[in-house]
Amino acid sequence: NELEKQHNLVKSFDKTAEDLYKGTDFPWSANLTALLREKFKLEEFRPTQLVALNATLSKKDLLLLMPTGGGKSLCYQLPALVGKGTTLVVSPLLSLIEDQQIALRKLGIVSKSINSSTPKEIKKEINDYLSKGTKPVIKLLYVTPEWLSKSKLFKSYLQKCYAMGNLERIAIDEVHCCSQWGHDFRPDYQFLSLLKDMFPNVPIIGLTATATLSVLFDVQNMLNIKGCLIFRSSFNRPNLFYKVIPKPQQTEQCLEYLEGILKNKFKNKSGIIYALSIKDTEDLAQALRGRGLKVRPYHANLEPELRRKVHEKWLNDEYQVVVATVAFGMGIDKPDVRFVIHHSIPKSMESLYQESGRAGRDGKAAKCIVMYRFSDYFRGSAIVNSKTEETKLRSVLEYCLDSSTCRRKLLATHFDEKWNSNECNRNCDNCKTSTSVVWYNITPVCKYVYAIIEKAEKNEVHLTLLKLLDIWFKGGDKNLRVEDVPMPKVERHQAEVIVAYLLMKGYLVDYKSYTAYATNCYIQKAPGCSLAPGTVIEIPISASVTYRGLLKRSADAEGEPDSKIIRLD
Ligand code: ADP
Ligand code: MG
Ligand code: ZN
DSSP: OHHHHHHHHHHHHHHHHHHHHOOSOSTTHHHHHHHHHHTSOOSOOOHHHHHHHHHHHTTOOEEEEOOTTSOOTHHHHHHHHHSSSEEEEEOSOHHHHHHHHHHHHHTTOOOEEESTTSOHHHHHHHHHHHHHOOSSOOSEEEEOHHHHHHOHHHHHHHHHHHHTTOEEEEEETTGGGGOTTSSSOOGGGGGGGGHHHHOTTSOEEEEESOOOHHHHHHHHHHHTOTTOEEEEOOOOOTTEEEEEEEOOSSHHHHHHHHHHHHHTTTTTOEEEEEOSSHHHHHHHHHHHHHTTOOEEEEOTTSOHHHHHHHHHHHHTTSSSEEEEOTTSOTTOOOTTEEEEEESSOOSSHHHHHHHHTTSOTTSSOEEEEEEEOHHHHHHHHHHOOSHHHHHHHHHHHHHHHOSSSOHHHHHHHHTTOOOOGGGGTTOBHHHHHOOOEEEEEOHHHHHHHHHHHHHHHHTTOOOOHHHHHHHHTTOSOGGGOOTTSOOOSSOHHHHHHHHHHHHHTTSEEEEEEEOSSOEEEEEEEOTTOOOOTTEEEEEEEETTSOOTTTOEEGGGTTTSTTOEEEEOO
């Protein structure tokens, strides 16, 4: 299709571009290396950094995709020191700008930022420099898109700065916020579409950790830099260990598990626990505090002052863990985060990658754990608002259910990256244990589930996952039990896996019903879905788990006449 064609074009084109800009014999090359060592106190460039630096110093427009912690800031901070004019940095949040300025100050690099709360004298200094070219030169000037779109005066000064030849480069951080298709659209970023018209000779560098190619094309259109260079570095974070663990059913057991690892394996180590809702963060933080742990919640409803305090104390290791909603996100830059735990499944693969990616920014080993329980899928599903979000959530379900494929491969595939299987170095749960997979025939079980659902429908009862399982395990409402459906001789969570597969593969669907107070998710047979006679549905299950008593290995099903085997891999 069209997107794929463009996709391939970008790939081949940028391969050549990469070759073009990876050199170290540009007029600025020696200076770059010297500044890297002397100013930034760093040893050497990461490969994509060098390519991006050379391209932007060659005055090319470009979009740069690097994972969180990849070192994107350097790609505009360093060129700012090479040139003699000003680099305008557009960044979405004041807190992000402040963090960067603090880091720069530590390196002895002066930067300015202008926004509605900037003191008058400093505003004047900045405006004088921009409009009249008074000294000292401001090499790095940070603004929010809001300021850029609101202040006409500022725009007029920028134009003067440009006219005098002092506007050297425009860097747009978190550039995916331009696109309505991205997951973080910000209306004020739309104004940035004017920049290319206003300053046609100024190279633009857009930076992001999270964008699919379709979002990048959208960003190119929006910024008026169609066809600009796109560079991306591998999304693989070799030091992160990815892992999915079954989440205990009881809150108490769940707390015990967390307490155990926080006090032992992660003793004196810093981490983040992501929870689904504000209430979850508070309950969980409270409960862990009750067990003697230094833990605080973080979410959008906290007073800004308190939020800042929590963040700060966590940065200083006074708190071991922040239990956070996704509001604890952009700009979290603590190098020694040793673990990120998802207490409920994240809402998309992007979130999973992004949130886990806050671990191990210092390059040392760190763990990314997803606590998976099928019922959390329904809690997540209850708060998604569109088909797209539902699809995204389902891809996380797929990730969690997969007990054999390398986690890195699953992530890479999601981000359209080629994957060499040996690159994981057994640094994920599935590679580490690398058990073989056994195919199980789940057709009879599918029929049981259908029978339960059909009986409930006749009785006009909606089935939640919980109710469905209760009935299957011969609990719940007696009248809804189906005589021909035997009680499963496995653990409940194992029975859940089968229901999850049926849902993931479209044999079952979940649908929502809204009340004034809650959204309920129920399970139904997929419309028009019936099992044709002779159909055999198989699912892959890790050989280390036993399903005897409920499932038969698929080999036993073979040999049935005319059977049509469907493998749900
Ligand atoms: P991003 O914006 O891509 O998430 P940052 O620019 O905030 O990442 O950089 C993350 C960390 O990586 C910083 O601590 C930075 O000092 C470090 N870093 C950047 N470039 C290099 C490099 N070439 N070598 C070593 N560390 C680097
Ligand atoms: Mg950044
Ligand atoms: Zn792996």
